[in-house]
Amino acid sequence: MKVGKWLCCLVIGLLLAGCGLESGSAVPLRVGPGSIRPVPELKGVTITVGSKDFTEQNILGYLIEFAMSAAGANVRDLTNIQGSNSLRDAQLHGQIDVAYDYTGTGWVNYLGKEQPVPDEVGQFEALRDADLAAHDMAWTVMAPMNNTYALVTSKRTAEETGVATLSDYAALIAKDPSAAATCVGTEFNVRPDGYPGMAAKYGIDTGKVSKQIVQDALVYQATADAKQCRFGSVAATDGRIPALGLVLLTDDRSFFPKYNAALVMRDDFHRAHPQVAALMTPITKLLTNPVITELNRKVDVDGQEPADVARDWMIEQGFVTKG
Structure with missing residues:
Protein backbone atom coordinates (compact mmCIF):
# COMPACT_ATOMS: atom_id res chain seq x y z
CA MET A 1 0.00 0.00 0.00
CA LYS A 2 1.30 3.43 -0.87
CA VAL A 3 2.28 5.65 2.06
CA GLY A 4 -0.31 8.34 1.19
CA LYS A 5 -3.12 5.82 1.03
CA TRP A 6 -1.94 4.16 4.27
CA LEU A 7 -1.90 7.51 6.07
CA CYS A 8 -5.38 8.36 4.76
CA CYS A 9 -6.79 5.08 6.04
CA LEU A 10 -5.01 5.56 9.37
CA VAL A 11 -6.45 9.06 9.83
CA ILE A 12 -9.97 7.93 8.93
CA GLY A 13 -9.66 4.96 11.27
CA LEU A 14 -8.54 7.19 14.13
CA LEU A 15 -11.35 9.65 13.49
CA LEU A 16 -13.92 6.88 13.49
CA ALA A 17 -12.46 5.37 16.63
CA GLY A 18 -12.49 8.78 18.30
CA CYS A 19 -16.20 9.10 17.53
CA GLY A 20 -16.87 5.74 19.18
CA LEU A 21 -17.36 3.90 15.88
CA GLU A 22 -15.19 0.86 16.52
CA SER A 23 -17.81 -1.65 17.61
CA GLY A 24 -21.05 0.14 18.34
CA SER A 25 -23.47 -0.49 21.17
CA ALA A 26 -26.35 -2.84 21.82
CA VAL A 27 -29.73 -2.36 20.13
CA PRO A 28 -31.74 -0.09 22.47
CA LEU A 29 -34.95 -2.18 22.53
CA ARG A 30 -35.63 -5.90 22.33
CA VAL A 31 -37.86 -7.52 19.74
CA GLY A 32 -39.09 -11.04 19.04
CA PRO A 33 -39.93 -12.80 15.77
CA GLY A 34 -43.09 -11.85 13.91
CA SER A 35 -43.40 -12.43 10.18
CA ILE A 36 -39.60 -12.14 10.29
CA ARG A 37 -38.52 -15.52 11.61
CA PRO A 38 -35.04 -16.60 12.72
CA VAL A 39 -32.80 -17.15 9.70
CA PRO A 40 -30.22 -19.93 10.19
CA GLU A 41 -27.69 -18.22 7.90
CA LEU A 42 -27.79 -15.06 10.06
CA LYS A 43 -27.73 -16.71 13.50
CA GLY A 44 -24.91 -15.13 15.50
CA VAL A 45 -23.64 -13.07 12.54
CA THR A 46 -22.47 -9.66 13.74
CA ILE A 47 -24.14 -6.90 11.73
CA THR A 48 -23.31 -3.27 12.45
CA VAL A 49 -26.06 -0.83 11.43
CA GLY A 50 -25.43 2.87 10.85
CA SER A 51 -27.39 6.04 10.21
CA LYS A 52 -26.90 9.80 10.01
CA ASP A 53 -27.72 12.15 12.86
CA PHE A 54 -31.28 13.27 12.20
CA THR A 55 -34.72 11.93 13.04
CA GLU A 56 -35.58 10.15 9.81
CA GLN A 57 -32.18 8.48 9.55
CA ASN A 58 -32.30 7.25 13.13
CA ILE A 59 -35.74 5.74 12.53
CA LEU A 60 -34.53 4.03 9.36
CA GLY A 61 -31.48 2.66 11.15
CA TYR A 62 -33.61 1.16 13.91
CA LEU A 63 -35.88 -0.51 11.37
CA ILE A 64 -32.86 -2.41 10.08
CA GLU A 65 -31.70 -3.25 13.60
CA PHE A 66 -35.04 -4.67 14.71
CA ALA A 67 -35.41 -6.72 11.54
CA MET A 68 -31.93 -8.21 11.88
CA SER A 69 -32.45 -8.86 15.61
CA ALA A 70 -35.67 -10.77 14.92
CA ALA A 71 -33.78 -12.81 12.33
CA GLY A 72 -31.23 -13.86 14.97
CA ALA A 73 -28.23 -11.71 14.06
CA ASN A 74 -25.90 -10.15 16.62
CA VAL A 75 -26.73 -6.50 15.88
CA ARG A 76 -24.55 -3.55 16.81
CA ASP A 77 -25.94 0.00 16.86
CA LEU A 78 -23.96 2.78 15.18
CA THR A 79 -26.84 5.13 14.42
CA ASN A 80 -26.64 8.91 14.75
CA ILE A 81 -23.34 9.48 12.94
CA GLN A 82 -22.73 13.13 12.10
CA GLY A 83 -22.99 13.81 8.40
CA SER A 84 -23.27 11.89 5.15
CA ASN A 85 -19.52 11.74 4.51
CA SER A 86 -18.82 10.19 7.91
CA LEU A 87 -21.43 7.49 7.34
CA ARG A 88 -20.04 6.81 3.90
CA ASP A 89 -16.44 6.56 5.13
CA ALA A 90 -17.51 4.20 7.91
CA GLN A 91 -19.18 1.94 5.36
CA LEU A 92 -16.28 2.03 2.92
CA HIS A 93 -13.83 1.09 5.66
CA GLY A 94 -15.90 -1.69 7.22
CA GLN A 95 -17.04 -0.06 10.46
CA ILE A 96 -20.66 -0.23 9.25
CA ASP A 97 -22.21 -3.12 7.35
CA VAL A 98 -25.59 -1.77 6.33
CA ALA A 99 -27.53 1.51 6.31
CA TYR A 100 -30.22 3.41 4.49
CA ASP A 101 -28.90 6.26 2.38
CA TYR A 102 -30.37 8.51 -0.28
CA THR A 103 -30.03 8.10 -4.02
CA GLY A 104 -29.48 11.82 -4.61
CA THR A 105 -26.76 11.91 -1.96
CA GLY A 106 -25.04 8.93 -3.52
CA TRP A 107 -25.20 10.34 -7.03
CA VAL A 108 -24.29 13.96 -6.31
CA ASN A 109 -22.19 13.81 -3.12
CA TYR A 110 -20.44 10.44 -3.30
CA LEU A 111 -20.02 10.06 -7.04
CA GLY A 112 -19.69 13.76 -7.85
CA LYS A 113 -22.27 13.79 -10.65
CA GLU A 114 -23.54 17.25 -11.53
CA GLN A 115 -26.71 16.26 -13.36
CA PRO A 116 -29.27 14.12 -11.50
CA VAL A 117 -31.38 11.55 -13.31
CA PRO A 118 -34.98 12.86 -13.29
CA ASP A 119 -36.68 9.47 -12.97
CA GLU A 120 -36.61 7.82 -9.51
CA VAL A 121 -35.98 4.30 -10.79
CA GLY A 122 -33.52 5.57 -13.37
CA GLN A 123 -31.62 7.49 -10.67
CA PHE A 124 -31.47 4.40 -8.46
CA GLU A 125 -30.30 2.13 -11.27
CA ALA A 126 -27.66 4.59 -12.48
CA LEU A 127 -26.32 4.99 -8.94
CA ARG A 128 -26.44 1.26 -8.25
CA ASP A 129 -24.39 0.41 -11.32
CA ALA A 130 -21.89 3.28 -10.99
CA ASP A 131 -21.20 2.87 -7.25
CA LEU A 132 -20.77 -0.88 -7.56
CA ALA A 133 -18.26 -0.44 -10.38
CA ALA A 134 -16.35 2.39 -8.70
CA HIS A 135 -16.44 1.48 -5.00
CA ASP A 136 -17.88 -2.05 -4.62
CA MET A 137 -20.94 -0.62 -2.86
CA ALA A 138 -24.24 -2.44 -3.34
CA TRP A 139 -27.48 -0.43 -3.42
CA THR A 140 -29.98 -3.23 -3.08
CA VAL A 141 -33.58 -2.03 -2.68
CA MET A 142 -35.19 1.40 -2.99
CA ALA A 143 -38.11 2.79 -0.96
CA PRO A 144 -40.94 4.86 -2.51
CA MET A 145 -40.19 7.69 -0.02
CA ASN A 146 -38.40 10.66 -1.58
CA ASN A 147 -36.89 13.05 0.98
CA THR A 148 -36.00 15.71 -1.54
CA LEU A 249 -45.35 23.34 -3.73
CA THR A 250 -45.28 21.07 -6.77
CA ASP A 251 -41.92 20.95 -8.55
CA ASP A 252 -43.64 21.14 -11.95
CA ARG A 253 -40.36 21.34 -13.91
CA SER A 254 -38.82 18.40 -11.99
CA PHE A 255 -35.76 20.34 -10.85
CA PHE A 256 -34.99 18.82 -7.45
CA PRO A 257 -33.01 15.56 -7.48
CA LYS A 258 -34.67 12.40 -6.22
CA TYR A 259 -33.63 11.44 -2.70
CA ASN A 260 -35.22 8.03 -2.32
CA ALA A 261 -34.04 6.05 0.67
CA ALA A 262 -32.30 2.83 -0.34
CA LEU A 263 -30.56 0.01 1.48
CA VAL A 264 -26.81 0.07 0.89
CA MET A 265 -23.94 -2.15 1.99
CA ARG A 266 -20.51 -3.23 0.81
CA ASP A 267 -20.76 -5.74 -2.00
CA ASP A 268 -18.70 -8.37 -0.17
CA PHE A 269 -21.08 -8.19 2.79
CA HIS A 270 -24.10 -8.33 0.48
CA ARG A 271 -22.79 -11.39 -1.34
CA ALA A 272 -21.94 -13.12 1.94
CA HIS A 273 -25.35 -12.34 3.47
CA PRO A 274 -28.01 -11.96 0.75
CA GLN A 275 -30.64 -12.64 3.40
CA VAL A 276 -30.24 -9.07 4.71
CA ALA A 277 -31.60 -7.45 1.55
CA ALA A 278 -34.27 -10.14 1.24
CA LEU A 279 -35.54 -9.45 4.77
CA MET A 280 -35.49 -5.68 4.30
CA THR A 281 -37.26 -5.65 0.93
CA PRO A 282 -40.88 -5.91 2.20
CA ILE A 283 -40.14 -3.34 4.92
CA THR A 284 -38.53 -0.93 2.47
CA LYS A 285 -41.41 -1.19 0.00
CA LEU A 286 -43.83 0.11 2.68
CA LEU A 287 -41.81 3.28 3.32
CA THR A 288 -43.86 5.81 1.39
CA ASN A 289 -43.74 9.57 1.98
CA PRO A 290 -46.92 9.55 4.13
CA VAL A 291 -45.61 6.66 6.25
CA ILE A 292 -42.17 8.13 6.98
CA THR A 293 -43.59 11.63 7.45
CA GLU A 294 -45.93 10.32 10.15
CA LEU A 295 -43.09 8.46 11.87
CA ASN A 296 -40.97 11.64 11.77
CA ARG A 297 -43.88 13.62 13.20
CA LYS A 298 -44.14 11.32 16.21
CA VAL A 299 -40.54 12.18 17.08
CA ASP A 300 -40.25 15.85 16.09
CA VAL A 301 -43.73 16.95 17.17
CA ASP A 302 -44.91 14.43 19.78
CA GLY A 303 -41.49 14.02 21.39
CA GLN A 304 -41.28 10.22 21.16
CA GLU A 305 -37.96 8.39 20.90
CA PRO A 306 -36.94 7.23 17.39
CA ALA A 307 -36.33 3.67 18.61
CA ASP A 308 -39.80 3.47 20.16
CA VAL A 309 -41.43 4.84 17.01
CA ALA A 310 -39.54 2.41 14.78
CA ARG A 311 -40.32 -0.63 16.95
CA ASP A 312 -44.00 0.28 17.33
CA TRP A 313 -44.35 0.53 13.55
CA MET A 314 -42.57 -2.79 13.02
CA ILE A 315 -44.95 -4.40 15.52
CA GLU A 316 -48.00 -2.78 13.89
CA GLN A 317 -46.94 -4.19 10.52
CA GLY A 318 -46.42 -7.63 12.04
CA PHE A 319 -42.73 -7.86 11.20
CA VAL A 320 -41.66 -8.29 14.84
CA THR A 321 -43.17 -8.70 18.28
CA LYS A 322 -42.28 -7.00 21.53
CA GLY A 323 -39.28 -8.78 23.04
Whole structure:
Protein backbone atom coordinates (compact mmCIF):
# COMPACT_ATOMS: atom_id res chain seq x y z
CA MET A 1 0.00 0.00 0.00
CA LYS A 2 1.30 3.43 -0.87
CA VAL A 3 2.28 5.65 2.06
CA GLY A 4 -0.31 8.34 1.19
CA LYS A 5 -3.12 5.82 1.03
CA TRP A 6 -1.94 4.16 4.27
CA LEU A 7 -1.90 7.51 6.07
CA CYS A 8 -5.38 8.36 4.76
CA CYS A 9 -6.79 5.08 6.04
CA LEU A 10 -5.01 5.56 9.37
CA VAL A 11 -6.45 9.06 9.83
CA ILE A 12 -9.97 7.93 8.93
CA GLY A 13 -9.66 4.96 11.27
CA LEU A 14 -8.54 7.19 14.13
CA LEU A 15 -11.35 9.65 13.49
CA LEU A 16 -13.92 6.88 13.49
CA ALA A 17 -12.46 5.37 16.63
CA GLY A 18 -12.49 8.78 18.30
CA CYS A 19 -16.20 9.10 17.53
CA GLY A 20 -16.87 5.74 19.18
CA LEU A 21 -17.36 3.90 15.88
CA GLU A 22 -15.19 0.86 16.52
CA SER A 23 -17.81 -1.65 17.61
CA GLY A 24 -21.05 0.14 18.34
CA SER A 25 -23.47 -0.49 21.17
CA ALA A 26 -26.35 -2.84 21.82
CA VAL A 27 -29.73 -2.36 20.13
CA PRO A 28 -31.74 -0.09 22.47
CA LEU A 29 -34.95 -2.18 22.53
CA ARG A 30 -35.63 -5.90 22.33
CA VAL A 31 -37.86 -7.52 19.74
CA GLY A 32 -39.09 -11.04 19.04
CA PRO A 33 -39.93 -12.80 15.77
CA GLY A 34 -43.09 -11.85 13.91
CA SER A 35 -43.40 -12.43 10.18
CA ILE A 36 -39.60 -12.14 10.29
CA ARG A 37 -38.52 -15.52 11.61
CA PRO A 38 -35.04 -16.60 12.72
CA VAL A 39 -32.80 -17.15 9.70
CA PRO A 40 -30.22 -19.93 10.19
CA GLU A 41 -27.69 -18.22 7.90
CA LEU A 42 -27.79 -15.06 10.06
CA LYS A 43 -27.73 -16.71 13.50
CA GLY A 44 -24.91 -15.13 15.50
CA VAL A 45 -23.64 -13.07 12.54
CA THR A 46 -22.47 -9.66 13.74
CA ILE A 47 -24.14 -6.90 11.73
CA THR A 48 -23.31 -3.27 12.45
CA VAL A 49 -26.06 -0.83 11.43
CA GLY A 50 -25.43 2.87 10.85
CA SER A 51 -27.39 6.04 10.21
CA LYS A 52 -26.90 9.80 10.01
CA ASP A 53 -27.72 12.15 12.86
CA PHE A 54 -31.28 13.27 12.20
CA THR A 55 -34.72 11.93 13.04
CA GLU A 56 -35.58 10.15 9.81
CA GLN A 57 -32.18 8.48 9.55
CA ASN A 58 -32.30 7.25 13.13
CA ILE A 59 -35.74 5.74 12.53
CA LEU A 60 -34.53 4.03 9.36
CA GLY A 61 -31.48 2.66 11.15
CA TYR A 62 -33.61 1.16 13.91
CA LEU A 63 -35.88 -0.51 11.37
CA ILE A 64 -32.86 -2.41 10.08
CA GLU A 65 -31.70 -3.25 13.60
CA PHE A 66 -35.04 -4.67 14.71
CA ALA A 67 -35.41 -6.72 11.54
CA MET A 68 -31.93 -8.21 11.88
CA SER A 69 -32.45 -8.86 15.61
CA ALA A 70 -35.67 -10.77 14.92
CA ALA A 71 -33.78 -12.81 12.33
CA GLY A 72 -31.23 -13.86 14.97
CA ALA A 73 -28.23 -11.71 14.06
CA ASN A 74 -25.90 -10.15 16.62
CA VAL A 75 -26.73 -6.50 15.88
CA ARG A 76 -24.55 -3.55 16.81
CA ASP A 77 -25.94 0.00 16.86
CA LEU A 78 -23.96 2.78 15.18
CA THR A 79 -26.84 5.13 14.42
CA ASN A 80 -26.64 8.91 14.75
CA ILE A 81 -23.34 9.48 12.94
CA GLN A 82 -22.73 13.13 12.10
CA GLY A 83 -22.99 13.81 8.40
CA SER A 84 -23.27 11.89 5.15
CA ASN A 85 -19.52 11.74 4.51
CA SER A 86 -18.82 10.19 7.91
CA LEU A 87 -21.43 7.49 7.34
CA ARG A 88 -20.04 6.81 3.90
CA ASP A 89 -16.44 6.56 5.13
CA ALA A 90 -17.51 4.20 7.91
CA GLN A 91 -19.18 1.94 5.36
CA LEU A 92 -16.28 2.03 2.92
CA HIS A 93 -13.83 1.09 5.66
CA GLY A 94 -15.90 -1.69 7.22
CA GLN A 95 -17.04 -0.06 10.46
CA ILE A 96 -20.66 -0.23 9.25
CA ASP A 97 -22.21 -3.12 7.35
CA VAL A 98 -25.59 -1.77 6.33
CA ALA A 99 -27.53 1.51 6.31
CA TYR A 100 -30.22 3.41 4.49
CA ASP A 101 -28.90 6.26 2.38
CA TYR A 102 -30.37 8.51 -0.28
CA THR A 103 -30.03 8.10 -4.02
CA GLY A 104 -29.48 11.82 -4.61
CA THR A 105 -26.76 11.91 -1.96
CA GLY A 106 -25.04 8.93 -3.52
CA TRP A 107 -25.20 10.34 -7.03
CA VAL A 108 -24.29 13.96 -6.31
CA ASN A 109 -22.19 13.81 -3.12
CA TYR A 110 -20.44 10.44 -3.30
CA LEU A 111 -20.02 10.06 -7.04
CA GLY A 112 -19.69 13.76 -7.85
CA LYS A 113 -22.27 13.79 -10.65
CA GLU A 114 -23.54 17.25 -11.53
CA GLN A 115 -26.71 16.26 -13.36
CA PRO A 116 -29.27 14.12 -11.50
CA VAL A 117 -31.38 11.55 -13.31
CA PRO A 118 -34.98 12.86 -13.29
CA ASP A 119 -36.68 9.47 -12.97
CA GLU A 120 -36.61 7.82 -9.51
CA VAL A 121 -35.98 4.30 -10.79
CA GLY A 122 -33.52 5.57 -13.37
CA GLN A 123 -31.62 7.49 -10.67
CA PHE A 124 -31.47 4.40 -8.46
CA GLU A 125 -30.30 2.13 -11.27
CA ALA A 126 -27.66 4.59 -12.48
CA LEU A 127 -26.32 4.99 -8.94
CA ARG A 128 -26.44 1.26 -8.25
CA ASP A 129 -24.39 0.41 -11.32
CA ALA A 130 -21.89 3.28 -10.99
CA ASP A 131 -21.20 2.87 -7.25
CA LEU A 132 -20.77 -0.88 -7.56
CA ALA A 133 -18.26 -0.44 -10.38
CA ALA A 134 -16.35 2.39 -8.70
CA HIS A 135 -16.44 1.48 -5.00
CA ASP A 136 -17.88 -2.05 -4.62
CA MET A 137 -20.94 -0.62 -2.86
CA ALA A 138 -24.24 -2.44 -3.34
CA TRP A 139 -27.48 -0.43 -3.42
CA THR A 140 -29.98 -3.23 -3.08
CA VAL A 141 -33.58 -2.03 -2.68
CA MET A 142 -35.19 1.40 -2.99
CA ALA A 143 -38.11 2.79 -0.96
CA PRO A 144 -40.94 4.86 -2.51
CA MET A 145 -40.19 7.69 -0.02
CA ASN A 146 -38.40 10.66 -1.58
CA ASN A 147 -36.89 13.05 0.98
CA THR A 148 -36.00 15.71 -1.54
CA TYR A 149 -35.78 19.45 -1.09
CA ALA A 150 -39.03 21.36 -1.47
CA LEU A 151 -40.66 24.72 -0.88
CA VAL A 152 -43.71 25.02 1.38
CA THR A 153 -46.23 27.66 2.28
CA SER A 154 -49.13 27.89 4.71
CA LYS A 155 -52.63 26.96 3.57
CA ARG A 156 -53.69 30.56 4.11
CA THR A 157 -50.88 31.93 1.95
CA ALA A 158 -51.62 29.35 -0.73
CA GLU A 159 -55.25 30.45 -0.81
CA GLU A 160 -54.39 34.16 -0.83
CA THR A 161 -51.75 33.95 -3.55
CA GLY A 162 -53.00 31.02 -5.60
CA VAL A 163 -49.48 29.56 -5.52
CA ALA A 164 -49.49 25.76 -5.87
CA THR A 165 -46.37 25.12 -7.97
CA LEU A 166 -42.84 26.46 -8.19
CA SER A 167 -43.80 28.10 -11.50
CA ASP A 168 -46.55 29.94 -9.61
CA TYR A 169 -43.99 30.96 -6.99
CA ALA A 170 -41.64 32.31 -9.68
CA ALA A 171 -44.50 34.27 -11.25
CA LEU A 172 -45.40 35.80 -7.88
CA ILE A 173 -41.81 36.98 -7.38
CA ALA A 174 -41.84 38.61 -10.81
CA LYS A 175 -45.15 40.32 -10.06
CA ASP A 176 -44.80 41.23 -6.37
CA PRO A 177 -41.52 40.20 -4.66
CA SER A 178 -42.69 41.33 -1.22
CA ALA A 179 -45.61 38.90 -1.40
CA ALA A 180 -43.15 36.01 -1.80
CA ALA A 181 -40.86 36.59 1.21
CA THR A 182 -38.93 33.34 1.63
CA CYS A 183 -36.98 31.70 4.46
CA VAL A 184 -34.22 29.32 3.35
CA GLY A 185 -31.81 27.12 5.25
CA THR A 186 -28.10 27.94 5.12
CA GLU A 187 -27.14 24.94 2.99
CA PHE A 188 -30.16 25.17 0.69
CA ASN A 189 -29.23 28.80 -0.01
CA VAL A 190 -25.93 27.86 -1.67
CA ARG A 191 -26.23 24.28 -2.95
CA PRO A 192 -26.49 23.83 -6.72
CA ASP A 193 -29.44 21.51 -6.08
CA GLY A 194 -30.93 24.16 -3.75
CA TYR A 195 -32.07 27.73 -4.31
CA PRO A 196 -29.48 28.83 -6.93
CA GLY A 197 -30.26 25.91 -9.22
CA MET A 198 -34.00 26.18 -8.62
CA ALA A 199 -33.94 29.88 -9.44
CA ALA A 200 -32.10 29.22 -12.69
CA LYS A 201 -34.48 26.42 -13.67
CA TYR A 202 -37.59 28.53 -13.04
CA GLY A 203 -36.25 31.83 -14.34
CA ILE A 204 -36.32 33.55 -10.96
CA ASP A 205 -34.44 36.85 -10.74
CA THR A 206 -32.59 36.31 -7.45
CA GLY A 207 -32.02 40.05 -7.20
CA LYS A 208 -35.75 40.49 -6.69
CA VAL A 209 -36.23 37.77 -4.09
CA SER A 210 -37.08 38.86 -0.55
CA LYS A 211 -35.08 36.10 1.13
CA GLN A 212 -33.95 35.43 4.70
CA ILE A 213 -31.35 32.81 5.62
CA VAL A 214 -32.23 31.01 8.86
CA GLN A 215 -31.51 27.73 10.61
CA ASP A 216 -33.35 24.84 8.96
CA ALA A 217 -35.33 24.05 12.11
CA LEU A 218 -36.73 27.57 12.23
CA VAL A 219 -38.10 27.58 8.68
CA TYR A 220 -41.17 25.48 9.47
CA GLN A 221 -42.73 27.62 12.19
CA ALA A 222 -41.71 30.88 10.52
CA THR A 223 -43.48 29.83 7.32
CA ALA A 224 -46.54 28.62 9.20
CA ASP A 225 -46.79 31.98 11.01
CA ALA A 226 -46.42 33.79 7.66
CA LYS A 227 -45.03 36.88 9.40
CA GLN A 228 -41.31 36.53 8.84
CA CYS A 229 -41.73 34.61 5.59
CA ARG A 230 -44.52 33.23 3.43
CA PHE A 231 -42.54 30.45 1.78
CA GLY A 232 -39.74 28.25 3.10
CA SER A 233 -37.28 25.51 2.13
CA VAL A 234 -37.82 22.09 3.74
CA ALA A 235 -37.10 18.38 3.52
CA ALA A 236 -40.20 16.90 1.90
CA THR A 237 -40.78 14.13 4.46
CA ASP A 238 -40.40 16.23 7.63
CA GLY A 239 -43.17 15.55 10.13
CA ARG A 240 -43.58 19.23 10.92
CA ILE A 241 -45.07 19.86 7.46
CA PRO A 242 -48.45 18.23 8.17
CA ALA A 243 -48.31 19.10 11.88
CA LEU A 244 -48.14 22.83 11.06
CA GLY A 245 -50.56 22.65 8.15
CA LEU A 246 -47.93 23.50 5.55
CA VAL A 247 -48.44 22.83 1.85
CA LEU A 248 -45.75 21.47 -0.45
CA LEU A 249 -45.35 23.34 -3.73
CA THR A 250 -45.28 21.07 -6.77
CA ASP A 251 -41.92 20.95 -8.55
CA ASP A 252 -43.64 21.14 -11.95
CA ARG A 253 -40.36 21.34 -13.91
CA SER A 254 -38.82 18.40 -11.99
CA PHE A 255 -35.76 20.34 -10.85
CA PHE A 256 -34.99 18.82 -7.45
CA PRO A 257 -33.01 15.56 -7.48
CA LYS A 258 -34.67 12.40 -6.22
CA TYR A 259 -33.63 11.44 -2.70
CA ASN A 260 -35.22 8.03 -2.32
CA ALA A 261 -34.04 6.05 0.67
CA ALA A 262 -32.30 2.83 -0.34
CA LEU A 263 -30.56 0.01 1.48
CA VAL A 264 -26.81 0.07 0.89
CA MET A 265 -23.94 -2.15 1.99
CA ARG A 266 -20.51 -3.23 0.81
CA ASP A 267 -20.76 -5.74 -2.00
CA ASP A 268 -18.70 -8.37 -0.17
CA PHE A 269 -21.08 -8.19 2.79
CA HIS A 270 -24.10 -8.33 0.48
CA ARG A 271 -22.79 -11.39 -1.34
CA ALA A 272 -21.94 -13.12 1.94
CA HIS A 273 -25.35 -12.34 3.47
CA PRO A 274 -28.01 -11.96 0.75
CA GLN A 275 -30.64 -12.64 3.40
CA VAL A 276 -30.24 -9.07 4.71
CA ALA A 277 -31.60 -7.45 1.55
CA ALA A 278 -34.27 -10.14 1.24
CA LEU A 279 -35.54 -9.45 4.77
CA MET A 280 -35.49 -5.68 4.30
CA THR A 281 -37.26 -5.65 0.93
CA PRO A 282 -40.88 -5.91 2.20
CA ILE A 283 -40.14 -3.34 4.92
CA THR A 284 -38.53 -0.93 2.47
CA LYS A 285 -41.41 -1.19 0.00
CA LEU A 286 -43.83 0.11 2.68
CA LEU A 287 -41.81 3.28 3.32
CA THR A 288 -43.86 5.81 1.39
CA ASN A 289 -43.74 9.57 1.98
CA PRO A 290 -46.92 9.55 4.13
CA VAL A 291 -45.61 6.66 6.25
CA ILE A 292 -42.17 8.13 6.98
CA THR A 293 -43.59 11.63 7.45
CA GLU A 294 -45.93 10.32 10.15
CA LEU A 295 -43.09 8.46 11.87
CA ASN A 296 -40.97 11.64 11.77
CA ARG A 297 -43.88 13.62 13.20
CA LYS A 298 -44.14 11.32 16.21
CA VAL A 299 -40.54 12.18 17.08
CA ASP A 300 -40.25 15.85 16.09
CA VAL A 301 -43.73 16.95 17.17
CA ASP A 302 -44.91 14.43 19.78
CA GLY A 303 -41.49 14.02 21.39
CA GLN A 304 -41.28 10.22 21.16
CA GLU A 305 -37.96 8.39 20.90
CA PRO A 306 -36.94 7.23 17.39
CA ALA A 307 -36.33 3.67 18.61
CA ASP A 308 -39.80 3.47 20.16
CA VAL A 309 -41.43 4.84 17.01
CA ALA A 310 -39.54 2.41 14.78
CA ARG A 311 -40.32 -0.63 16.95
CA ASP A 312 -44.00 0.28 17.33
CA TRP A 313 -44.35 0.53 13.55
CA MET A 314 -42.57 -2.79 13.02
CA ILE A 315 -44.95 -4.40 15.52
CA GLU A 316 -48.00 -2.78 13.89
CA GLN A 317 -46.94 -4.19 10.52
CA GLY A 318 -46.42 -7.63 12.04
CA PHE A 319 -42.73 -7.86 11.20
CA VAL A 320 -41.66 -8.29 14.84
CA THR A 321 -43.17 -8.70 18.28
CA LYS A 322 -42.28 -7.00 21.53
CA GLY A 323 -39.28 -8.78 23.04
